[in-house]
Amino acid sequence: MPSVSANVFVPRTTAEVFDFLADARNLALWSSGVASVDPAYVAPGADARYRYRFPGRHRTHQLVCSDFQPCRRIAFRGQRMWGPLGSQVPVYGFDLFPHADGTLVRLSVNSRLTAALALLAPVVAMAWRRDLPTDGSKFCELLGGVLPAATATVTAVQPAALAPAPAALAPAAATPSPSPVQSAAAAPGGAPVPSGVPNGFDYAH
Template sequence: MPEISVDVHIGRSVTEVYDFLSDARNLPLWFSGVDTVAEGSEPAGPGVTHVYRFPGRHRDQVLQCVAYVPGEHLVFRGDRMWNALGAQTPMYSFTLSARPRGTLLRLTVQARLTGALTLLAPVVAMAWRRDLPRDVRRLGERLGAPHCHVISAPRRVRLPISASAPAAAPTTVPPAFAPPAPPRPQLRPEPRPEARPAPRPEPRPASVPAAKERAPRSAA
């Protein structure tokens, strides 16, 4: 799932920026990920759906607000879109925080890919890396702050691991505040008993033949 983020400083208050972003009808005015949004009377909020078109497609899709924290966080998720290679589901996230001279906005785009489209994840990520800096500058112009400052573009890129590549073995990284592990006791091998040479057999005395009995001498 490619994921791209960009941080931008806009010289407008958090309320002004959030009110503009929460109205999905404003997305086509500056955001390259949305082509058109149909007019609707529903106010912004969680669960509210909008009919929109993704760039390059001619069928209407549903864009739903799945997260809504006024002045802080906003997430829109598009319908799953199918083609001959697979499917993709786009998600657009906006996180805001107040700054002394305006608002810090973090725009994150995610694209969940299935099928053969996963092989095109680097191409999708490359397109968002190219378009997001332009989009946030166009947003600043729409809000009357043309000198918005792009802090990082992109903030991070995360790509899926190819199914054909062998999965790397999981590694466990201890946190920085964890105490060092105690050293393992080194076990010394038990000394083996020295091999003693087998005792040599004592030499047996040679057998002495018995003395022949002398025949008695005959008397002269």
């Protein structure tokens, strides 16, 4: 199972950052693993379910909030997707750590691969190792943060065969459209969608 992570620092409180991440619709603004998310508002929380489209897939899949620890950690698990070589289940995780006058955020992606697709785990990991720093940069642009010099790192690969802050927030009418970023498993990209984030911290519309 490829597991890749990268760290970013944003000069915002953990509450603000968590509120932003808790609304899965915001993922489409910066994550290359989420092409779009249904604009319907879903109350953030454990087991919250969204309809989203994985890059390279024409039909929508379900995205579930699999871990919800306010101001500490949140994770979203994508629906199992099948292909000629096997299946994959993407998991997007975010760990928050209060640091100095802001928050250190660890962005991580885990791809659960099965059958012959698991043999491509090193390739999938390499693609995410390339793409995650770009995602981190987009995340920082939205929240006014800084991407550390260190790039994304692969923390595990187990093939089956071997067992400063912005002066002001963007106007409500602004709808940024990040450019697509390709990965080995699919062709990730991002697209802005409406959002309803608590505390007025809303970048998705």
